[in-house]
Amino acid sequence: AVVSTQSTGAVVEATVRSATGHGTPLDKMYEEAVRRVCEEVILTTDHPRTSFQVIVQIEDNAGSVLSVIMNALCLALMDAAVPMKGMFGAVACVQTEDGTLQWDPTTDEEAGGQCSYLFVYSGQDMIYSHCTGQFSVDQYMLVLQKGRQVAVDLWAFFREAFEKLLKKDVKFQMLLNPKSKLR
Amino acid sequence: MAEVQEIPATPTMVMCGDAFAFPQCTELTVGPGLRYIKNTVNCTKPGVLRATNKSVWIDRNSKRYVPVVEERVIGIVAGRIGEDCRVDVGAAHYAMLNGVAFEGATQRNKPDLKIGSLVFAKVIAANKDVEPELSCVNKNGKSNGLQVLEGGHLISCSLGLCRKLRQPTTPLTAPLIAHFKLFELVVGMNGRVWIHSDSVKHTLCISMYLGRCEYLPEEELMPLLKDIVKRVESSA
Numbered sequence A: 001a002v003v004s005t006q007s008t009g010a011v012v013e014a015t016v017r018s019a020t021g022h023g024t025p026l027d028k029m030y031e032e033a034v035r036r037v038c039e040e041v042i043l044t045t046d047h048p049r050t051s052f053q054v055i056v057q058i059e060d061n062a063g064s065v066l067s068v069i070m071n072a073l074c075l076a077l078m079d080a081a082v083p084m085k086g087m088f089g090a091v092a093c094v095q096t097e098d099g100t101l102q103w104d105p106t107t108d109e110e111a112g113g114q115c116s117y118l119f120v121y122s123g124q125d126m127i128y129s130h131c132t133g134q135f136s137v138d139q140y141m142l143v144l145q146k147g148r149q150v151a152v153d154l155w156a157f158f159r160e161a162f163e164k165l166l167k168k169d170v171k172f173q174m175l176l177n178p179k180s181k182l183r
Numbered sequence B: 001m002a003e004v005q006e007i008p009a010t011p012t013m014v015m016c017g018d019a020f021a022f023p024q025c026t027e028l029t030v031g032p033g034l035r036y037i038k039n040t041v042n043c044t045k046p047g048v049l050r051a052t053n054k055s056v057w058i059d060r061n062s063k064r065y066v067p068v069v070e071e072r073v074i075g076i077v078a079g080r081i082g083e084d085c086r087v088d089v090g091a092a093h094y095a096m097l098n099g100v101a102f103e104g105a106t107q108r109n110k111p112d113l114k115i116g117s118l119v120f121a122k123v124i125a126a127n128k129d130v131e132p133e134l135s136c137v138n139k140n141g142k143s144n145g146l147q148v149l150e151g152g153h154l155i156s157c158s159l160g161l162c163r164k165l166r167q168p169t170t171p172l173t174a175p176l177i178a179h180f181k182l183f184e185l186v187v188g189m190n191g192r193v194w195i196h197s198d199s200v201k202h203t204l205c206i207s208m209y210l211g212r213c214e215y216l217p218e219e220e221l222m223p224l225l226k227d228i229v230k231r232v233e234s235s236a
Helices: A025-041 A065-079 A107-112 A137-166 A170-176 B159-166 B174-179 B200-212 B218-234
Strands: A011-017 A051-057 A089-095 A101-103 A115-122 A125-132 B012-014 B019-021 B034-037 B040-043 B047-051 B055-059 B072-081 B084-088 B095-098 B118-125 B133-135 B147-149 B153-156 B183-188 B192-197
Touching (some): A025 A051, A025 A065, A051 A065, A065 A115, A089 A107, A089 A137, A101 A137, A115 A137, A137 B012, B034 B055, B072 B183, B072 B192, B084 B118, B095 B118, B174 B200, B192 B200, B200 B218
Parallel strands (some): A011 A051
Antiparallel strands (some): A089 A115, A115 A125, B047 B055, B072 B084, B072 B118, B084 B095, B118 B147
């Protein structure tokens, strides 16, 4: 587990476990990523002297693992009603030698790419990035800009998913129904 | 969301980070799930934004209890420190309950709170930096139903279910009232319900019913209860 070092508010502890095998340094890197994003997004000052324990269990890895972890994390935090500054979403991209961008790469596409980008966006900002390989500043800025649009689409999906979850409850069905009397 | 809209008059679904205009002249109280920053109100939780002419808040079901002053909760006594009891209310910290904070209690004559006893108490102090405090009396020394709960059965449920059960006109308890002659429900705002009835089977039926009734529409509640009662009776 990786523990945060801030003292003015809740502490975030992150644990990431792979599907099989012992923990590797890659899991440690994912833990650090999860911890940093959580600390950025969760309103830790609302809950001093407590800890938020985030546990990620990777069941199946078909590529873009860290971006999948981040998106699942956002949905999990929303589901748990953890107070957050805003939603966040991760976008992964791989750039091949001829310059084409492959979004949400599979494991084969990741292996075949020249460089890879992972950006986590929250609102107007980019709050976490992990990029490997060689690329120019222009290429980086292009992916950063295009990725933000992908994140916006992701948030629309989160919204739909959350609305479905809310509407399982009769009370919220009635509240959100434009014809109901409760409004 | 970059644009800052007015607080909508009808309930609307909102996500974390959505901002609404909240000029300084507004007299609305900012409720749970919202943060006030520079003339706007930001949503910190996804849910349904509701507004009355007195307050605005995010309606959302969750399971984790955060103590709020004036809320009535069911706590489990976890230990004693001198005169005070440490009570587990399901929050991040234990709450403190003074041993003498009961109706008619004095130093010599106070309820015996053993570890594991259940107490229905009111939160009188709930600062995020300090442990919350409970009491079983109000300022006039009257308990108004707050007391140690003897016997019975405690179940955990979501905070939303507790809020629904506490409403005076809830359809959720109507099947129970129609079916069972003698039972008592004490609903804490911290996701705990205490059930007490005249037989173990009835308590079991009520607890199974409460576990499943939350998301059902009104017409399915009575059939649910009848199904549970039939299964419990036949399995004896």
